[in-house]
Amino acid sequence: MASCSNNKDNIMLQNRSQDVKVQIVPAQQKKLVHVIKREKVDLSFSNLSYTVKQGKQEKVILKNVSGRLRSGELTAIMGPSGAGKSTLLNILTGYKTDGTKGQIMMNDQERDLSKFRKLSAYIMQDNQLHGNLTVDEAMSVAAKLKIGDKMKHEQESVISEILDTLGLLDHRKTMTSGLSGGQKKRLSIALELVSNPPIMFFDEPTSGLDSSSCFQCISLLKTLASGGRTIICTIHQPSARLFEMFDHLYTLADGQCVYQGSTDRLVEFLGQLGLQCPSYHNPASYIIEVACGEYGEHTRTLVNAIKNGQEDIRDGKVVPQLAITDGLNNSNKFAHDIKNTIGSMKVASEPVYQGTTIEDDKVNADSSLLGHIVETPTKRYGNSELGQFFIILNRALIFSRRDWTLMYLRLFAHILVGFLIGALYWQIGNDGNKVLSNLGFLFFNMLFLMYTSMTITILSFPLEMPVLLKEHFNRWYSLRSYYLAITVSDMPFQTIFCVIYVTIVYLMTAQPLEFFRFGMFLSACLLVSFVAQSVGLVVGAAMNVQNGVFLAPVMSVPFLLFSGFFVSFDAIPIYLRWITYLSYIRYGFEGTALATYSFDRPKLQCFVNYCHFKKPETTLEELDMTDASYLVDVVALVVIFFVLRVAAYLFLKWKLKTNR
Numbered sequence: 036m037a038s039c040s041n042n043k044d045n046i047m048l049q050n051r052s053q054d055v056k057v058q059i060v061p062a063q064q065k066k067l068v069h070v071i072k073r074e075k076v077d078l079s080f081s082n083l084s085y086t087v088k089q090g091k092q093e094k095v096i097l098k099n100v101s102g103r104l105r106s107g108e109l110t111a112i113m114g115p116s117g118a119g120k121s122t123l124l125n126i127l128t129g130y131k132t133d134g135t136k137g138q139i140m141m142n143d144q145e146r147d148l149s150k151f152r153k154l155s156a157y158i159m160q161d162n163q164l165h166g167n168l169t170v171d172e173a174m175s176v177a178a179k180l181k182i183g184d185k186m187k188h189e190q191e192s193v194i195s196e197i198l199d200t201l202g203l204l205d206h207r208k209t210m211t212s213g214l215s216g217g218q219k220k221r222l223s224i225a226l227e228l229v230s231n232p233p234i235m236f237f238d239e240p241t242s243g244l245d246s247s248s249c250f251q252c253i254s255l256l257k258t259l260a261s262g263g264r265t266i267i268c269t270i271h272q273p274s275a276r277l278f279e280m281f282d283h284l285y286t287l288a289d290g291q292c293v294y295q296g297s298t299d300r301l302v303e304f305l306g307q308l309g310l311q312c313p314s315y316h317n318p319a320s321y322i323i324e325v326a327c328g329e330y331g332e333h334t335r336t337l338v339n340a341i342k343n344g345q346e347d348i349r350d351g352k353v354v355p356q357l358a359i360t361d362g363l364n365n366s367n368k369f370a371h372d373i374k375n376t377i378g379s380m381k382v383a384s385e386p387v388y389q390g391t392t393i394e395d396d397k398v399n400a401d402s403s404l405l406g407h408i409v410e411t412p413t414k415r416y417g418n419s420e421l422g423q424f425f426i427i428l429n430r431a432l433i434f435s436r437r438d439w440t441l442m443y444l445r446l447f448a449h450i451l452v453g454f455l456i457g458a459l460y461w462q463i464g465n466d467g468n469k470v471l472s473n474l475g476f477l478f479f480n481m482l483f484l485m486y487t488s489m490t491i492t493i494l495s496f497p498l499e500m501p502v503l504l505k506e507h508f509n510r511w512y513s514l515r516s517y518y519l520a521i522t523v524s525d526m527p528f529q530t531i532f533c534v535i536y537v538t539i540v541y542l543m544t545a546q547p548l549e550f551f552r553f554g555m556f557l558s559a560c561l562l563v564s565f566v567a568q569s570v571g572l573v574v575g576a577a578m579n580v581q582n583g584v585f586l587a588p589v590m591s592v593p594f595l596l597f598s599g600f601f602v603s604f605d606a607i608p609i610y611l612r613w614i615t616y617l618s619y620i621r622y623g624f625e626g627t628a629l630a631t632y633s634f635d636r637p638k639l640q641c642f643v644n645y646c647h648f649k650k651p652e653t654t655l656e657e658l659d660m661t662d663a664s665y666l667v668d669v670v671a672l673v674v675i676f677f678v679l680r681v682a683a684y685l686f687l688k689w690k691l692k693t694n695r
């Protein structure tokens with residue numbers, strides 16, 4: 036373990052004896068040809084406070100904190116649990132805006148959140164990755180969405196280069212679900228790196244990783260910072276070895292800043308206040324212990340010391356060296372160099388700097404990665420909305436193809452239930468005396484289509500929500516494109532399953548063998564299953580999985596009750612009759628019945644007598660087909676379909692906002 040020391044040289048040199056091998060990679064090994072136009076982003080904030088409402092009271096979580104986060108530096112936001120680290124990070128990223136007061140400046144100007152979001156990436160704590168893609172596919176989707184058609188020909192080499200740098204090149208064909216925790220973390224970073232954002236935020240990037248993976252992860256962040264980026268991460272309590280890799284420390288206790296400045300001045304700062312870090316004690320642990328009050332109530336002293344003149348230890352009387360040119364610590368020299376050159380670089384036909392490779396853990400920390408890319412985006416997204424739609428649609432189709440449950444189990448269920456219903460109602464359509472039984476078949480047909488279609492989509496949004504939150508926030512795509520692609524993606528499969536199922540039951544139950552009638556029957560069934568899918572989407576978008584899985588079937592009961600199969604229209608109390616007009620099952624039931632019987636008068640008479648839309652005593656003479664119009668049924672189903680799809684979109688939009 037490194038001892039408490041004021042001298043970063045010493046700390047770094049102590050590493051020489053440790054197992055980490057750091058090596059300079061010859062510059063010419065790199066083959067970068069991409070345009071470099073990355074902005075430097077310095078972020079500062081002053082008097083930032085954050086309040087939440089708890090009943091009638093207000094809880095202040097951040098109390099007028101100020102600070103400065105600079106490009107080229109790796110900043111750690113530390114503090115005891117509940118100190119407000121994640122809250123501060125969420126506010127700085129723009130993820131949380133409500134309840135916030137204070138000023139945030141970007142490059143010494145008032146921050147334009149929209150512009151800032153284009154320049155920043157937020158890698159959240161849990162690795163939000165789609166498990167059904169390979170590393171290569173995930174990178175390719177990210178590249179297409181984030182940088183679009185720009186550098187179309189170079190995308191492949193950019194992806195290879197990033198994967199190489201992050202030690203993932205050997206895992207290109209591995210499914211993301213098969214990656215280790217550390218590899219997932221690196222992939223999450225790699226996905227954001229395709230657009231080479233100049234400012235990156237990480238929430239607890241080391242959580243759940245072993246010490247070696249933690250070291251890899253922080254080494255990587257250090258390298259990213261060395262390339263001129265502003266890298267900020269929250270971290271609980273890093274080991275001394277990790278702690279010394281940070282350039283800048285921002286420590287919170289109870290929503291207040293108790294230290295901000297360079298990591299190697301921390302011990303000196305505390306010493307000035309009479310808080311002596313014991314020898315061979317990790318300074319990171321010590322400041323947390325102090326912040327927790329283990330050495331007495333010093334929080335106020337620390338807060339005051341920070342406020343009174345030593346706002347940032349870098350800016351105050353103690354100024355550490357940024358570049359340390361000796362020996363192994365060339366990466367800092369490099370950071371200094373790159374800061375000077377980055378503004379003037381246009382084309383990196385040759386690498387302009389040297390990086391480092393940490394051989395033992397395969398994270399190739401070559402900073403050439405920092406060189407690729409891309410002009411500051413002028414548009415909101417890297418790709419057009421149509422482009423986004425097709426990329427997300429394609430990704431969703433890949434998921435569906437690979438999801439065994441979604442595909443094969445569903446197919447099997449449709450075939451099995453089709454044969455069961457067919458066997459139960461075998462050749463019933465040929466028997467004029469069994470019209471009521473045939474209506475029973477039509478009703479259960481609706482019931483099956485409703486449940487199979489609805490239950491699949493209830494889970495769509497809740498399962499995707501964490502990934503959606505991350506990708507949408509990081510400006511991969513618009514919600515509109517995502518929603519359209521996701522909702523359209525299942526329709527081809529549902530159509531195929533429905534056609535297979537309907538063909539089986541139609542033939543086995545001996546419904547009229549006329550192409551036209553079959554078409555009417557199938558269309559009504561398809562529309563009902565699409566509407567049921569939409570109900571599932573609304574429920575999934577509006578509530579969580581537990582509530583949705585319970586409520587969706589329960590909410591469907593009125594639609595079934597008022598479908599006309601159980602109770603005729605006249606028997607329904609007047610004040611409840613309006614529900615029959617909302618029952619999409621009613622329109623589907625009616626539509627399939629009309630497809631089966633509409634030109635067969637004796638059977639139709641029986642059907643009409645049974646169903647709600649004609650009084651039981653109606654005679655054939657009185658019968659007017661407009662009373663039970665197939666067209667009306669179809670139009671009603673189409674209207675309900677669109678209304679529900681719009682409602683699902685609005686719920687999703689609302690949920691995306693409230694989930695932050």
Ligand SMILES: Nc1ncnc2c1ncn2[C@@H]1O[C@H](COP(=O)(O)OP(=O)(O)OP(=O)(O)O)[C@@H](O)[C@H]1O
Nearest residue numbers: 087094096114115116117118119120121122123271
């Ligand atoms: N929406 C909210 N409503 C009520 N309290 C909240 C809300 N958000 C945060 N808090 C509270 O604010 C405090 C700071 O939370 P935050 O998640 O930022 O802490 P943290 O320092 O990141 O903690 P940890 O290290 O345990 O993740 C906590 O006490 C938390 O309970």
